Amino acid sequence: MKRSTTALATVLALVGFGANAAELRMSWWGGDSRHLATQEGLKVCGEKHGHVMKPEFTGWSGHLEKLSTQLAGGTEADIMQVNWPWLPLFSADGTGFADLNTLGEIIDLASWSDAAKASSTLGGKLNGLPASQTGLIYWFNKGTFDAAGLAVPTTLAELVASAAPMKEKLGDDHFPLYLVGEDVSKWMQNIVAQNTGKGLIDNETMKVAPSAEELVAAIETYAMLVEQGVTPAWPDAAAAGNIKLHENPNWAAGKIAGTYVWDSTYFKYSDPITNGELIPAGLLAVDGSDNDGVYRKASMVFSISANSENTEAAATVLNCLLNEPEGIAAMATARGLPASSVAHKQLADNGKIVAVQTEANNMVLDASGPEVSAFAEHPEVRSILKDTMELFAYGEITAEEAAGDIIMNVNEVLEKY
Amino acid sequence: MSVTTPEVTTATSGLTAHQLREQRRAKISATIRYVILAAVGLLMLYPLIWLIGASFKTNSEIFANPGFIPSEPTLDGYIKGWQTSTPYTFARFFWNTFLIIFPKVLFTAISATMVAYGFARFEFPGKKILFATLIAILLLPNVVTRIPQYLLFRDIGWLDSFLPLWVPSAFAGDAFFVFMLIQFLRAVPRDMEEAARVDGANSFQTLIFIVVPLLKPAIISVCLFQFMWTMNDFLGPLIYISSVEKYPVSLALKLSIDTTEAFEWNRILAMSVLAITPALAVFFIAQKHFIEGISSGGVKG
Known part of the structure; x- marks a missing residue:
């Protein structure tokens, strides 16, 4: 030996x-x-x-x-x-x-x-x-869209338009998307990037890149999704116990038909589904955008x-x-x-x-968009975005106040670097 | 407890209407009391019962079925959980926990008693300042001393060993226990100690033969608390222990919980059931002394 x-x-x-x-x-x-x-x-x-x-x-x-x-x-x-x-x-x-x-x-x-x-x-x-x-993309449960007689959305407008017929056909507890919690702040960055071509944080100046108006536009788009019944409202999801989507029986049953999550987490979300089939849908374009606004890291x-x-x-x-x-x-x-x-x-x-x-x-790797700063993932920046959006979702502050808070507080964190 | 007296119960046939009514009322009130107690007790215990029930469920059933009775009971969680994703079984992690807990509890009891005895019974220069320091340590959150302690133990070369986890306790590092024993000692009269002194006992003998037996219930509480806290301590082992073969149960339980991967809850629940078993066993064994201590302490006061 x-x-x-x-x-x-x-x-x-x-x-x-x-x-x-x-x-x-x-x-x-x-x-x-x-x-x-x-x-x-x-x-x-x-x-x-x-x-x-x-x-x-x-x-x-x-x-x-x-x-x-x-x-x-x-x-x-x-x-x-x-x-x-x-x-x-x-x-x-x-x-x-x-x-x-x-x-x-x-x-x-x-x-x-x-x-x-x-x-x-x-x-x-x-x-x-x-x-x-890895990057964030939309995933849809094709089975639910088929049952509602709808095509899987390819643009944001189509997604919004799918909410009403889906509810009519399958019931009011059906939603084409689930956007709650931190996903909201990530999703907003995609909208801002598509609208303006800017990432959340500019690494050169170490400041929040979009202006207050540009943030307000994205925040209002989120408010519109909630209003149109595209996604459950944040307070309602919290009242239901803030169950993680992949552990949520409504997700397994196909009543929630979409999510905006990392491409690498496919099995985590697809495994529990008992009704339907989860397919990747890339990034949904906002009208008039010239990039996909991908959040890739x-x-x-x-x-x-x-x-x-x-x-x-x-x-x-x-x-x-x-x-x-x-x-x-x-x-x-x-x-x-x-x-x-x-x-x-x-x-x-x-x-x-x-x-x-x-x-x-490949959808993530091929998508275009502004560079994502590592500081967008800074724990403090993330919690500022999440907390501010939560206040907004609960109606405590207006979209303008939320945008102002985000810019002021994030810049304060960035000043340390 | 009972409203009836022996004379009355022997003459069952001769009960007056009033006595019968009294008896019935007692029965009804007892029933109501027991129903309420049982319901509240069940409500409080429900999470624990659910934990045990769910540990026999399959992973998918845990989220689908909110009740605690598994529809298809399986031991899979226990078998797979026991094997773990490491080269070791859970037995290894239990043994490691024991290797930390045993010296820690033992030395805490010894050192905290000695220090408390000193503070409670002796006058010495700087006592006030030292006592203030002790209280200050009590108020200081543990977390703030982590990094300096880590650097200290790194320089001594104790990282990745169990020593940093129990040696501070051997020098009465747990201010809370010292404080608790001091408070208990203050309530104990000095007469017996003085009698022992008259009989020629020195300080140490007085401590061993007089104070410790009087303090026994408090010391047992100290040991119980230390046992539970050590069993549950996550951050300490997380920081000081890096080799998987030295992980205690608290770390091992979280070993497979990741954010990007769905994990097997039933294995984690099954191992959690096993992890609370020693704590429960120790508590039931010590319960007699624990309760005794509380009641006898009350009489003495």
Whole structure:
């Protein structure tokens, strides 16, 4: 046994793997399927390159706290799964994580598109490799639209027009869309982007980009949706217990026929449906818009610790997980459709990707729109948008007041950076 | 309790109309009382009953069927949940929790008693300032000391071990328990301790042979609280422990809960049922002393 290990080590050394056997830690969050897939990936990649991998994983809740403490104490894992919006929190100037551009000889960076790499580059340093690119699109339950004798909407006007006939035919508890909670603020950004070609936050000036009038227009569009019965009103949804859509019996029964969510969450929403079939519908155009206003981001990135003693070994393993056949097969789609083109091709060739996932992901990747600032995902910015829209939905403030509040409060948060 | 006296009950046949009426009224009022108590009790226990019922449901039934009786009971949640998505079973996580709880409860009881004894019975320079510090710690939210503590334990080299989780307790780090014991000691008369002193006992002997037996109910409460809080503590282990093999139950329960992925609620519920079992068992075992302590404390006061 001992001899064979030694022999193996010798062989590995002779073959010329750059780094010596190192003990590496990798941390991530996720659910059961991601845990199993990533542990498997680490096992095969660790064995392939002769490193000992120590997985460290948790559920979602508390992971930000854990990572913050570890980064503050300099004890973070060598390879980390980092949420894309956290990058500016930990590495505003790009020095918080290792610059992957310097590891270009080990990691095949050509697998990622320039846009993907740009989204995780801070201060000219590549801080992370996107695991997948994800974006918000409309999903509709085709069965419900068929039952109502309606075509699946392709523009916002058609969506609005579908509400009345659907209710008439199937009952007042039917809605063509479910837009409640934080989805409202994300959806509004799509309307603003389509109307004006502006993202919510301008990274150059670090200010809210749209003017108050432009925000008011989008907020009023939301009010119109509620008024026309396109979506349940926020207070009503809250009164019903704020049930998550995928756990909502009305969703399973097809009474709620649409949603505006991340393309990567397809199975979460399609699995519970017992009546009908969920299909991706891309982005619905607003009259007169010249772009799709897509809200697209790297769902999460893999970063290497700036304090790691084995940066090169970590890079070898990371490349294996994302770009080498063994790693790709093990990791599969546990983090959505891989952003690495090599991985995407391998999984597609082996039939590991369901057609509808590719279709939805392509809708996101092909859609046009202004660049989404990472600060749009800043926890404080998100809560400002959500809270303000909630006040508006409850009739506590007018659309003008809401727009003013959003601009003032978001600018205040941005001033700190 | 009963309105009837032995003389009356022996002569059942000779009951007057008035007594019969009294008896009936007592029965009706008892029935009403028990019905109300049972209903409210059931209402309070409902979430717990639902938890146990739902742990035997399939994942899809949990959201479809609001009742607590599963239509097709299955042990799937328990079997799959016990296996977990890690290389370890849940037994490992229970063992880890025990490895944290056991020293923590033990040393909390010892250290908090000694410190409380010092504060309650002795005069020493700086006592007021030290006591004020203790109260200040009590008022300070735990969270604010996390990062400095983390840095301290990092420098000592205790990260990813159980030590940061229980060692502070071994030095009476839980101000609340010290405060609680001090308050309890203040209500205990000093006569017996003085008698022990006259008999030649030193401070330590007085503590062990006189104060601790008197304090027993309070110490048991301290142990119970510490047990429950440690069992439920999430943030502490989350921050200090990074290896999966050292995770306690509180972390393991949340291991599979992610935002982008629908998860198997029945496994989580099944493991939650198992996780509350030790706490319930310990409480029932300690209940006798717990209740005894409260009532005897009242008599002494």
